[in-house]
Amino acid sequence: MLRLSRNPGADTALKLTVVACAMFAFVFVVMVPLYNVMCDVLGINGKTSGTAYTAVPAAVDTSREITVQFIATNNDGMPWVFRPEVRQVKVHPGEATDTVFYAANPTTAMMVAQAIPSVTPSRAAGFFHKTECFCFDQQPLDGKASAQMPLQFVVDQDLPEDIRTITLSYTLFDVTAMTGNRVAVR
């Protein structure tokens, strides 16, 4: 085995120091990516993908009806009006569905928002595919402007049989400062 020092005590100590540094690196290099991968693959925290799903043409399963609920929440300090135009739809697995969210910026300055999706039950997250979503990008809105923000999704046919309701919740965050733009004038 590699010896880092002639002094056996120092040799042990140096090797353990390497271990300690490796554990520090482990947090950034392994734990964070691993957590994200586990969440992505298993839908553990209800996180759905942040990128568009490429739809695979498949038959629609008309024997199952899934209720999809939409919830819109503003995070702390976010003043926009933000709501789903339709609060609930019934869909068939495999069937592409469109819906719209309404957003309005009541301030006088341009603001940029980021919608963060979260799905419950978390088991369903991996089977809820968004082919088009306003959450993929930051959404800028000029002062006093409003927008209809589209969402297109398809529920996978392999959704476990015992899931009949899926709730998709968006939390809207003010990311104006993060984009380097000036924060809305107060």
Add this chain to the structure above:
Amino acid sequence: MLCKKIMVFAGILLSSLPWVAQAQNQVNMSPGVTEIGAEIYDLHMLIMIICVIIGLLVFGVMFYSIIYHRKSRGVVPSQFHESTKVEIAWTAVPFFILVAMAVPATSTLLEVYDNDEAELDILITGYQWKWRYEYLDAAGEPVAFFSNLATSQEEIYNTESKGENYLLEVDEPLVIPVDTKVRFLITANDVIHSWWVPEISVKRDAIPGFINEAWSKVTKEGIYRGQCTELCGAYHGFMPVVVHAVSREEFDGWMAAKRAEQASDLAAASVEMSLEALMSEGEAVYNGQCMACHGASGEGGVGKAIAGSAIALGDVSTHMDVSIRGVSGTAMQAFGTQLSDTEMAAVITYQRNAFGNNTGDIVQPADVASYKQG
């Protein structure tokens, strides 16, 4: 001596049984008013009783030793110091006891997670330091409101005697129908909170940006009180949960009344109010929403002083902006979404005329509404 110990022990055991425990000085969990709650209670008692039995056996052996294996009795110490057989035995037996415990624990947990087929969905959002409830219907304007601690500052700071439900009372309780599977969708506005009602046996963390779900089916009408159970800042201990479980008919009636109230709040926004009416309502709103941070006399604290402040004495639209939109990066929330236009107009008017401010300014609900629309 031993008799007395047995009696004391029996007393403690008896008082831990649910029908003997009283609300005051309760020593045990309550089975609550749901089937799943009763299952959880039974599981809790099972594990506890197994632990007590094992504890009595183990400590019994130890106390026997303490009494009879004393040097002062002149005993000669044995020197035995190992036995593989015994080690295997007391590794295997506890293992099997644990497996036996895991079986009911697993089935109960699976039930806790069975959120499907709910009849009513309610969105619960944790704020610093209050809860917001929204009934999710497919159609119509959703019924939504904030639920604030109703206990007065005088009670908390000991200048008035404390009411029976001290720290466990709110201005707007959550109302649900009995015998209905209710699904709670839980999230948070700012930091992590946790929504808990012991007697309904539901506790779930409220995480900003994420949604959690839990379910409950209450079998008995009544008022059930709980609290936030995740440290969320200074007033974590002051954001209780109160649930009224009522009959289906009563629930439907309450919902209808709530919708009407919300509609009339919107309508009230066009009414002109007198200074006296605004000051009176404004004081109530101030005491409930602002005082904790800005002081009972507007002297400040966690929040800035209002007495003599540039904002309260200066431009009305700045005052409205700060109150309605909040101040990003500080603890000053956007109260525009939490107060009705009437409440907002009243509290701004109050702040501009109380605490020695005396601007004479009047802000009407319509002013607030038009400010919000721009």
Add this chain to the structure above:
Amino acid sequence: MGAHHHGPARGITRWLFTTNHKDIGTMYLWFSFAMFILGGAFAMIIRAELFQPGMQLVEPGFFNQMTTLHGLVMVFGAIMPSFVGLANWLIPMMIGAPDMALPRMNNWSFWILPPGFLMLASTLFMEGGAPAFGWTFYAPLSTTYAAPSVTFFIFAIHVLGMSSIMGSINIIATVMNMRAPGMSYMKLPLFVWTWLITAFLLVAVMPVLAGAVTMMLMDIHFGTSFFSAAGGGDPVLFQHIFWFFGHPEVYIIILPAFGVVSQIIPAFSRKPLFGYASMVYATASIAFLSFIVWAHHMYTVGMPVAGELYFMYATMLIAVPTGVKVFNWISTMWRGALSFETPMLFSIGFLVLFTIGGFTGLMLSIAPADFQYHDTYFVVAHFHYVMVAGAVFSMTAAVYFWLPKWTGRMYNETMGKVHFWISFVGFNITFFPQHFVGLAGMPRRVPDYALQFADFNMMSSIGAFVYGASQILFLYNVIATIVAGEKVTDEKVWDGAEGLEWTVPTPAPYHTFEVPPKVGAAPAHG
């Protein structure tokens, strides 16, 4: 090794520059006791406010600063350094080594602690106050919503962490490389074994804590979003990382305590420790299991059911090796010739009360039941039973046991017994009622409570004041012993004590085992 033997240097420079394991051990012990008093003072403020319903003494924000600092100071300032102090004093003597492997790093390990804690305590006087987000500092309360002092908190944690890591590296290097000839691993005293295993745990997980606070620092100051959903992060990630450190941390706290008790019980039973090999394997099993159970601190966070079930089963399993240890200690006592001097009283107190804490731990591991226990006083009761009646009682027993060897003077036995009984009664009056209020619905980390919790809270506060006061008695006894205690010169101060440290003169000379002893076939451990 040169033959130049001057005694220790004189004055303050002796202590600043010492590389002697006994001096450094002494400094750790005094420092940790001072931290115990500081953390205890915070606890007295907490219990004074909770004496009655209503806010009487402090504001809610300040109360949260007290609970946070109480936890941080007790865990990182009192318990951990005290056991490091014991390790420093005892490990070289127990293995027949002249000192620790890296004596200068040993000096550094200690001396960064006082500035670290000074920095942490100074946050009380900063704008916005001290950290008030609990010792578990969950994001985003500890990031976006934290007072400015959080940056100093993060630096303090880094400093404390480095001290622990350096100390652990030293312990491992010492045990692995400096055992006297004949001192094989399976002849090591159990105190050395438990510390060896603990040191590996520390090297593995203390850097994880450093990682967590660094990520906090980055989120707060450098625009990252590890824990913020807005930027694609997740507050729950913080909890996973924290508890990946946090669960092994609680075993880091308790394993050396297990080691102490494994030395003391055989001594006062006049009988060898029962099941030595089994005790070693059980300790190693507990350490291994401690890495894979962390999410039982997060049962209510919304984990998928498969994860929840896994963590429940893995956590329940820890009861097996822990039970094995309890059975082995009792079997050591069985058919021994017991006497009940103060170290033995504290060790038996540990045995009973730690086991009770273990039972409530088993109750907590049951996930569906934990939905009712989580974040209530039931949890507070549990961890005080295992940390105070567990680790602190064990540490107290250790001081009474080894103080005569360190100082050459015997403590006042009657005063020691009085200290024990007041501590035992005071502790139970403080913490047993907390089980009740927790089960009845009182959440933790609250400065005020509903009226039905009043009586038990008053009881708990009274118990706390009693327990706190008895530590003054302890301090008096220790100082009086050092200054004017009855002199002891027997190497084997206690007739049943076994181990190399009991073969050196009393008081232990400044340098011991400069010539390694010959370790015979008979087990050198108790």
